[in-house]
Amino acid sequence: MATFCVIGAGVIGLSSALNIAKQCRGCKMTIISAHSSPDTHSNHGFGICGALHMDKYDSPKYVKWAKLTTQYLRRVMEANSSESAENGVREVSMYVVRDKDGQNEYAETHLFEISRFSRPATQTERQSIGLDAKELEYVLERKDCCEDDVSVLKLGNWVIDPDYYLTRLLKELKAMEARNDIAQLRLINKEISDFSDVMGDAVMYDCIINCSGLASRYLVPDDKVVPIRGQYLIMDASDVTDLIRSDCDRATFICPMLDKVKVGPTHQVGRSDTAVDPNDTRELLRRCESLCPKLRNRRIIKEAVGIRPGRIGGPRLEVEFRKFPSSDRPVPIIHNYGHASKGFVQHWGCAMETAELVMKYAISNAKL
Template sequence: MTKAELKKFPQHVFGHAFTTLKCESPAYLPWLEKRLKGSGVLILTRRIGDLWELHPSFDVVVNCSGLGSRQLAQDSEMFPVQGQVLNVRAPWVKHFIRDGSGLTYIYPGTSNVILGGTRQQGDWNLSPDAEISRGIFSRCCALEPSLQGACDIREKVGLRPFRPAGVRLQTEFLAQDGRRLPVVHHYGHGSGGISVHWGTALEAARLVSECVQAPRTPTPKSNL
């Protein structure tokens, strides 16, 4: 950033300015679903407690269950990183602002502005904390004083599916009682899922294709 640009942030000694894109999930995810349905994909909704519940109805399972993989994939490495943000109306805010630590940020969108945030490792609580909300609002107003005039302030809490070893993107062949179930694991994106989802999804699709094309191993017959 230039010296003139930095004058707006007297508490900072340097900064970076760049042009980027923002993907708004509330609009993007329904678009993806519509695209899938339009290509003939059947979407079913059901709750399962074990991947084997999908056998033999499905030849290959893609496990994108996020934090649910603690149970479904017995992956004890998975844990939540809780995040709390504020969703406010401030249509005059047009620029993204984020401090060096990444814990304070202002992300304007098409209809609202997201103010953040927190990273609470291992916290499963989905209830907003009023004190944390006040802290977020105060920090963001320090960066953009005009936010004092923001209205329609709403609190939101979410859980990021974090995995210390990184995204698990691999094929596992489950075996049980002579049965075989190919599972492509695709989870553990943490807070970066929206940034890398298209690339990891393509790789998951490639792994599924390998499973489909691979010769099937006959299920052993019982002599009993």
């Protein structure tokens, strides 16, 4: 019987565990994490999935992961079209507001493959989201902005509500255990400082799946892992139903979820402090109100900070073998971390590839 240990209970860890369990029925699965939902880094995410969440730095491999993720989300919506809390996934219209001189040509090549649809917004649609060319000068960082300088693209995207979605993934794992598709599921809240912490004399795993995000900086160790501080606001604006994004260096999102609207965030590379900064709050409000005038004078429900696990050179998804004193042979460690702000848009594709690596390299170690 194969035994696996997943380190991390965010969207990368839970989706990896689920894909592995589906590939290796009857396995034993342990998930170890310092935090669980709603207190993971993933819970701070905006959950935006689709085109224009990709950029010129994304390799074909990263785009492939995004395609596989959106294909999965299509299946989720087809199986359950209800935008319910149990689903955790919504189909939304996304308006991308940008300077006509600064369009992201690389992302546009993938629009039809990743988004449900894409086209220029009509004049009526531009008016419906209340764009003000003068206000957009601040968001687009240019002077003397007029209506003709602003391009608005309408896309069909998905938004994942992290709180509901992580709960859903965990429920699926527990349901697999109830059906005996997973022989045993253990959930352990514990901080891991070294891989040997999970490979003791009493517990032996055929494979370790490292989805620890920021912790990989010292756990692996990998000095390419960098924190990215993202402060954001949750606002009382239930009438804002469209996802709006400014496509510029300081990308700003207005992101409606099932029961709230997230706006922001900051993108501060190298910072890991989680205290709310009033200056950041003022800046976020200025940017978001300029992008979406409907937000003016709305109540701020919550100010929060999430730390994204960035990595110089992009995500790491590969196998490594390590020898442990308690094992008579090297144990495969599948690394799946460093997705920065693209964890949700790539999570299912990465999880599928992780499961493939487990089947390729770990099953020879397993007692099936």
